[in-house]
Amino acid sequence: MKFLSVHDLLKQYLEEGRIKVDKSIHQELTTFHDPCNYGRKSERTFGHGYYEEPRWITQQCCENFVDMYPNRANNFCCGAGGGAWASPYVEERIFYGRAKAKQIKDTGAKLLIAPCHNCRDQIMKSLRKEYDFMDVEVKYLWELVADSLIIEPKDE
Amino acid sequence: MEPLLLSKREKRRLAGQYADLCLTCGTCAGGCPVTGVDGLDVRKVVRLALLGLDQEVIDSRFPWVCTLCGRCEHACPMNIDLVKLLRSARGMRDRDKVPGVLHKGVAMCLKTGNNVGIPHEDFMFLLQDLGAELAEELPGFEVPVDKKGAKYLFTINSKEPFAEPEDMMFWWRILTAAGESWTVASKNWEGVNWGLFTGDDASMKEIVGRVVQNYKELECEYLVLPE
Numbered sequence: 001m002k003f004l005s006v007h008d009l010l011k012q013y014l015e016e017g018r019i020k021v022d023k024s025i026h027q028e029l030t031t032f033h034d035p036c037n038y039g040r041k042s043e044r045t046f047g048h049g050y051y052e053e054p055r056w057i058t059q060q061c062c063e064n065f066v067d068m069y070p071n072r073a074n075n076f077c078c079g080a081g082g083g084a085w086a087s088p089y090v091e092e093r094i095f096y097g098r099a100k101a102k103q104i105k106d107t108g109a110k111l112l113i114a115p116c117h118n119c120r121d122q123i124m125k126s127l128r129k130e131y132d133f134m135d136v137e138v139k140y141l142w143e144l145v146a147d148s149l150i151i152e153p154k155d156e
Numbered sequence: 157m158e159p160l161l162l163s164k165r166e167k168r169r170l171a172g173q174y175a176d177l178c179l180t181c182g183t184c185a186g187g188c189p190v191t192g193v194d195g196l197d198v199r200k201v202v203r204l205a206l207l208g209l210d211q212e213v214i215d216s217r218f219p220w221v222c223t224l225c226g227r228c229e230h231a232c233p234m235n236i237d238l239v240k241l242l243r244s245a246r247g248m249r250d251r252d253k254v255p256g257v258l259h260k261g262v263a264m265c266l267k268t269g270n271n272v273g274i275p276h277e278d279f280m281f282l283l284q285d286l287g288a289e290l291a292e293e294l295p296g297f298e299v300p301v302d303k304k305g306a307k308y309l310f311t312i313n314s315k316e317p318f319a320e321p322e323d324m325m326f327w328w329r330i331l332t333a334a335g336e337s338w339t340v341a342s343k344n345w346e347g348v349n350w351g352l353f354t355g356d357d358a359s360m361k362e363i364v365g366r367v368v369q370n371y372k373e374l375e376c377e378y379l380v381l382p383e
Contacts, residue, residue, distance in 0.1 A: 004379075005381055018334040041239075074231075077189070082220075089221055092221045140323070
């Protein structure tokens with residue numbers, strides 16, 4: 001059985017020129033959130049953490065990129081992992097997210113890319129409001145790519 | 157205070173294969189954003205496990221307030237399997253004591269094929285309807301359902317058809333632009349496996365097995381995990 005992650009597929013499409021993107025669409029300073037599952041846990045379970053691929057993909061679609069600190073294997077969880085987004089411990093989930101919120105705000109970025117449904121929801125729908133950074137836009141990694149696509153007319 | 161007998165350790169059930177290597181340095185707890193919630197932290201959980209006080213850990217909220225993010229484990233100088241330990245505590249709760257909707261989602265997925273119980277007909281209608289909407293932008297587009305021999309089988313996060321259906325179009329646009337051969341399954345298409353979060357290995361395996369069955373029956377080359 002063969003399987004691959006969204007990062008592998010998006011990177012492959014961009015490298016092979018199967019999709020073309022216009023990075024001038026996203027001029028604003030952009031940062032990237034490392035989801036625990038794609039990073040640390042993938043590294044431990046499968047021997048490879050997806051740290052560089054999503055950064056590369058993001059930078060194909062954005063002019064200005066800045067990393068949070070700490071990042072990659074030392075990144076802070078969004079605070080909603082492990083099912084916490086669906087758990088009743090809301091106060092604790094928001095408290096947990098303070099570390100993430102500070103990291104994001106410290107970058108000064110106005111666009112944040114999250115390649116995980118859960119992380120995106122926590123940051124976009126909860127942390128932005130709770131920690132006052134509604135001015136930061138949040139997108140899925142594949143949303144960023146879809147929004148950057150140059151659609152060429154098909155040759156019939 | 158009752159004395160803690162070392163013999164109690166024999167009864168220890170929490171899965172922390174290497175927990176007795178703990179140096180009690182506290183690096184794990186030092187780097188964790190929920191250290192101190194309910195008076196607990198991951199270092200204390202290790203101590204409780206080693207002392208055989210499993211039930212205290214299982215009954216506490218800590219394994220659920222923890223997000224199993226693995227930052228503690230990554231930093232641990234002795235490489236102790238802390239996430240496994242905490243997740244096993246989740247798994248040892250009675251299922252009716254799993255907080256919130258997580259176990260209900262697992263049960264729903266086993267019963268209906270997705271965590272939120274979207275009926276088959278509704279799902280089919282949604283894909284058709286949204287496909288038609290996207291076709292206005294990308295002429296000829298339709299969602300390829302159960303397409304045998306497609307290169308990629310995509311699972312779907314039920315949150316999207318349930319609450320944010322238009323977000324599925326991001327991938328549809330990319331796949332169309334790439335001229336890709338892909339498909340989604342009409343049944344057991346759920347890409348989220350909450351058994352991972354509730355420590356329920358049996359259910360997790362069953363749900364994964366159904367996805368693998370789709371992959372085999374549809375004779376796809378790759379399974380894509382969009383989350």
